[in-house]
Amino acid sequence: MICRLEAPLKRGDGIVFDAGDPTKKEEGGRVYDLRSDRVKLEGEVPEGDLVEIVPGRNDIDLGRVHEGDRIWKTSDPALDRRLRSTFETEKPYRTFPLAVSVFGQEGSPMRTIWTDTRLGTTVAVESEMPLERAEKRPLGEEVLNEQLGRLGGTLFYLDKLEVALKGDVIVPMRELNRMRREAAEQLELLREQPPKYSKRHVDVYADSGSTVSNVEMAAPVEITVLCRTLEQVKAAAETDVSMIYADFEFIKQFPDAIAVCRAAGKRIALATPRIHMPGENGYHRNILNLKPDAVLVRNTGALYYYLRERAEKPDAVHPLLIGDFSLNVANHKTVNVFREAGCDWITPSYDLNIQQMVDMLRRADTSRLEVVIHQHMPMFHTEHCVYCTFMSEGTNYTNCGRPCEKQRASLQDRIGMSHPVRVDEGCRNTVYNAIEQSGAEYLDTFLELGVRSYRVEFLEENADKVREVLSLYQAALNGRIRGSEVWRKLKATNQLGVTRGQLVK
Helix, strand or coil, X not given: CEEECCCCECXXXXXEEECCCXXXXXXXXXXXEEEECCEECCCCECCCCEXXXXXXXCCCCHHHCCCCCEEEEEECHHHHHHHHHXXXXXXXXXXXXXXXXXXXXXXXXXXXXXXXXXXXXXXXXXXXXXXXXXXXXXXXXXXXXXXXXXXXXXXXXXXXXXXXXXXXXXXXXXXXXXXXXXHHHHHHHHHHCCCCCCCCCCXXXXXXXXXXXXXXXXXXXXXXXXXXXXXXXXXXXXXXXXXXXXXXXXXXXXXXXXXXXXXXXXXXXXXXXXXXXXXXXXXXXXXXXXXXXXXXECCHXXXXXXXXXXXXXXXCCXXXXXXXXXXXXXXXXXXXXXXXXXXXXXXXXXXXXXHHHHHHHHHCCHHHEEEEEEECCEEEEECCCHHHHHHCCCCCCCCCCCHHHCCCEEEECCCCCEEEEEECCCCCEEEECCCCEECHHHHHHXXXXXXXXXXXXXXXXCHHHHHHHHHHHHHHHCCCCCHHHHHHHHCXXXXXXXXXXXXXX
């Protein structure tokens, strides 16, 4: 077989012929000989040479080999031997430094202390015979360094030696060898033992407050509302809510919402997308250009952008930064982290059940926490666009025709529930739970813990539903009705966050 080498080849290497069909058995074997113009080639033949490959006898059925088949090199015995020599050996792959101290005087045993400086473990080994006066070659740093440093074949090497012998003394070399071997064996045994951990008591609540201040209790109770349609914004602007969040699919819808809120004397916050990808800072820049009163920040990338704007333009008027649930604030420490970073308000994570929420509120500064008390839970977020896939012939936003601007989609589950799907500027989809859920049952508890801001989120509700829901929550906060009546009248799921917890029935 004649071929031009694309890689070095030599006798004994394994080869296989690629027929191009994975279902067929491949022909292969060992290279018995290499020839060029009928002359045997010795050693490894470099790539680029035109050679005749002679396979081992009966290794290959030449009738199944065709002109043009590629030949792959499958093994290299010399390389295998070289690699095996790196791990099939009794020598340790890695050695560790030792620090040795030597003490003693004439008439007493020589004492050595061996320290594994990486682990900090220490062993002490004494000579079995006393030190004697040296008449010719007393023990010194040079002799001890040579004898105690013969640690070949062990896991260690001598890194530091401290000699504190008094007078010119000596001990037999065989005794030094015995002490060295004994110390190495003891240190190796200590390395084989599992590390010992000592439990440290850490007061994780040392930096938390345990009571609600009078200032927090005296602050007025406010309801904010998150709207996803202009109709909802107009209805909410007619109520007593303190601020309206506009969470629209497209930024071009924001100016109309701002105009409605400005006319009604309401503060307005604009929501960022849930995901911040590279190159998407233009979205945040457009939000700032619209001059909202606040921004609902949903990821740390957006938070970084707005904090940088504050730092670079300290004299400008900047919107409030409200951290949303997706920042995953789940305990008092993360509350402190995001407050110190620059968030003016913070929304606790949806991963908290009611007991976990209460535990956090007892420890955190609740004066700047906003609890989402009513919502359609966002179940998952995806870059797969349902609208583009099922409502158009296109493949992306450049050719899909933007059906999401005219139609509404939902995903139906196995029991027939239809879960709404909403899009954002980046063509990403969020799927929401079909049934809204309410935490109204826990309003009294939250009020006692100092929470003064409560958010109600809408999805596809009409104006009448917006007014009904907000009036029920306002009545509950004013004490005119019980919180449990709210979710019963709304036929909402009675839970807070993703789950009520496995112990709640």
